[in-house]
Amino acid sequence: xxxxxxxxxxxxxxxxxxxxxxxHGYPVTGYNKIYAIHRPLQDGRVLRIERDWTPVPxxxxxxxxxxxxxxxxxxxxxxxxPTVPKEKPPWWSLLADEEGxxxxxxxxxxxxxxxxxxxxxxxxxxxxxxxEWREPPTFDVISSRGLFLGRVVFPxxxxxxxxxxxDQVWVIEEGKWGEHYVVRYRIKAG
Numbered sequence: 697x698x699x700x701x702x703x704x705x706x707x708x709x710x711x712x713x714x715x716x717x718x719x720h721g722y723p724v725t726g727y728n729k730i731y732a733i734h735r736p737l738q739d740g741r742v743l744r745i746e747r748d749w750t751p752v753p754x755x756x757x758x759x760x761x762x763x764x765x766x767x768x769x770x771x772x773x774x775x776x777x778p779t780v781p782k783e784k785p786p787w788w789s790l791l792a793d794e795e796g797x798x799x800x801x802x803x804x805x806x807x808x809x810x811x812x813x814x815x816x817x818x819x820x821x822x823x824x825x826x827x828e829w830r831e832p833p834t835f836d837v838i839s840s841r842g843l844f845l846g847r848v849v850f851p852x853x854x855x856x857x858x859x860x861x862x863d864q865v866w867v868i869e870e871g872k873w874g875e876h877y878v879v880r881y882r883i884k885a886g
Contacts, residue, residue: 711727711728711729711785712727712728712785713725713726713727713728714726714727714728714787714788714789714790715790716789716790716791716792716798717792718735718792718796718840719792719793719794720792720796720840722735722736723736724790724792724798725790726787726790728785728786728787728788729785729786730746730786731746731747731748731749731786731787731800732744732745732746733745733746733790733798733800733838735798735840735842743841743842745798745838745842747836747844749786749787749802751783751784751786752783752784752803752804752805753782753783753784754780754781754782754783754784755805755806757806757808757829758806758829759780761825761826761827761828761829762780762829763777763780764825765825765827766778766780768823768824768825784803785803786802786803787800787801787802787803787836788801788802788803789801791835791857791860793859793860793861794859794860794861795840795860795861795862796839796840797837797838797839797840797845797860798837798838798839798840799835799836799837799838799848799857799860800835800836800837800838801833801834801835802834802835802836802847803831804831804832804834805831806829806830806831807829807830807831807832807853808828808829809828809829809830809853810828811826811827811828812854812870812871812872812873812874813872813873813874814870814873814874815827815874817874830853832849832850832853833849833850833852833853833855834847834848834849834850835847835848835849835857846883846885848865848883850867850869850881852869852870852879854869854870855867855868855869855870856868856869858878863882863883863884864880864881864882864883865880865881865883866878866879866880866881867879867880867881
């Protein structure tokens with residue numbers, strides 16, 4: 697499970713294997729402790745896509761919020777609460793679009809984003825602490841051949857990519873009352 701930004705997985709900032717299935721029939725995988733993504737080629741070889749990255753520290757306010765969330769999830773799942781590391785992994789998740797491009801959701805510095813009405817209401821029902829430190833949805837877009845095409849940052853903190861084709865991306869965005877919108881963006885070179 698993740699929030700709409702996809703940036704937090706059960707309140708935990710940690711390393712994990714991630715996989716996305718391409719519409720072209722192959723998996724794109726990686727272990728997010730390093731910035732290396734693997735994509736199988738038709739001839740049986742595996743393309744390894746690596747990028748330099750600068751570690752993003754977990755600042756004190758973000759750390760405090762994550763520690764409280766981890767304690768909440770640990771209590772409800774009857775497991776020990778994980779420790780929040782000093783640095784975030786280089787990326788959170790992967791998406792393979794209809795063009796074969798790979799969208800890598802980068803970790804970036806979290807910013808204070810008040811919960812919307814739906815989040816407050818839902819959290820209150822279950823005693824869930826607020827999750828008000830979020831990362832702007834930031835993606836590196838990489839061609840199916842491993843070439844870096846650019847970075848895309850969505851303006852709404854609660855954005856989930858549904859489809860990307862050509863220079864257009866369709867997303868689901870959540871409004872301030874928890875309502876959902878289907879929004880189409882056109883990608884332009886910056």
